[in-house]
Amino acid sequence: PFEVLIVGGGPAGAAAAIYAARKGIRTGVAAERFGGQVLDTMDIENFVSVSRTEGPKFAAALEAHVKDYDVEIMNLQKAEKLIPAKTEGGYHEVVLENGATLKGRTVILSTGARWRQMGVPGEEEYRNKGVAYCPHCDGPLFKGKRVAVIGGGNSGVEAAIDLAGIVAHVTLIEFDSQLRADAVLQRKLASLPNVKIITSALTTKVDGNGERVTGLSYKDRNSGTEHDVELEGIFVQIGLVPNTEWLKDSIALSPRGEIEIDARGETSQPGIFAAGDCTTVPYKQIVIACGAGSTAALSAFDYLIRLPAA
Ligand code: FAD
Numbered sequence: 593p594f595e596v597l598i599v600g601g602g603p604a605g606a607a608a609a610i611y612a613a614r615k616g617i618r619t620g621v622a623a624e625r626f627g628g629q630v631l632d633t634m635d636i637e638n639f640v641s642v643s644r645t646e647g648p649k650f651a652a653a654l655e656a657h658v659k660d661y662d663v664e665i666m667n668l669q670k671a672e673k674l675i676p677a678k679t680e681g682g683y684h685e686v687v688l689e690n691g692a693t694l695k696g697r698t699v700i701l702s703t704g705a706r707w708r709q710m711g712v713p714g715e716e717e718y719r720n721k722g723v724a725y726c727p728h729c730d731g732p733l734f735k736g737k738r739v740a741v742i743g744g745g746n747s748g749v750e751a752a753i754d755l756a757g758i759v760a761h762v763t764l765i766e767f768d769s770q771l772r773a774d775a776v777l778q779r780k781l782a783s784l785p786n787v788k789i790i791t792s793a794l795t796t797k798v799d800g801n802g803e804r805v806t807g808l809s810y811k812d813r814n815s816g817t818e819h820d821v822e823l824e825g826i827f828v829q830i831g832l833v834p835n836t837e838w839l840k841d842s843i844a845l846s847p848r849g850e851i852e853i854d855a856r857g858e859t860s861q862p863g864i865f866a867a868g869d870c871t872t873v874p875y876k877q878i879v880i881a882c883g884a885g886s887t888a889a890l891s892a893f894d895y896l897i898r899l900p901a902a
Pocket of ligand 1: 599600601602603604605622623624625626627628629630632633634635636637638639669670671672702703704705707725726729730835838867868869870876877878879881
């Protein structure tokens, strides 16, 4: 059994593992795919103190740093069920897909999230080649270019406002007949000269030249007509889905499925902590996930030293 059992091996889980192991306590990490979302990322230019790196390189560095310490890494292991301890200070159990059960006196959940995709032809092919999901990450790559934002909820409209200050032109495409973002955001968006808003539009395909995105096609849901828009980038903002489906019976989740945590990273269950994109933390970024993982590990240590001696 572990003193700290971490589920998820992205930036949050890796940071938690390093901070826990440095306390000299038995630490394990079970991850479906060690590295997490950064494995699917190309350029990373906002990890403070590193001007520029690439996702796979960053993931390899995370793993190497964790391996500097005595941490048991259990890669390619998917957790399916969390059984919180029945008594304070007892072991929590994590049941894996392969049937095995791991035990931890504390557990840190860092299973991350995934961007909801449009599911149209060209989206996968041109991912990182014009199709992007994170305006904070990739916005500057489109400086002076034309982009579309797909989705007119808060995140889509925020992305459009953000991008309008960087790129030449933004086309915002919303499926519904009206935007769903807060009124204040909609007013701000409407005031920008280089933004065009298209509602009742279903994106049907991402166009490209084999190397990069060159445009997109959408269908006007009122008239049924097809339209093409020439552009260099497409930001898909139709939802970030936390990987927490397996936790809904064991800990408190927000209406959006995010694990509810307090400022110390503790969940609704004593001794169970969470960090990174799977939680209610505002803003989903690598540097933020690393900070949150460190917070969760220090809080887990704090919890452990307060348990009555066995
Ligand atoms: P994740 O990285 O999602 O890691 C989750 C971990 O949990 C993985 O190991 C996963 O396999 C594992 N897992 C999930 N479910 C289970 C389960 N049931 N059992 C066991 N393990 C499980 N951020 C930036 O700061 N800068 C950027 O430039 C940037 N670019 C990005 C580009 C793309 C294309 C994407 C998708 C994201 C980008 N981000 C960027 C966001 C950044 O990657 C995330 O904020 C960060 O990875 C979150 O870290 P995390 O550890 O919380 O989760």
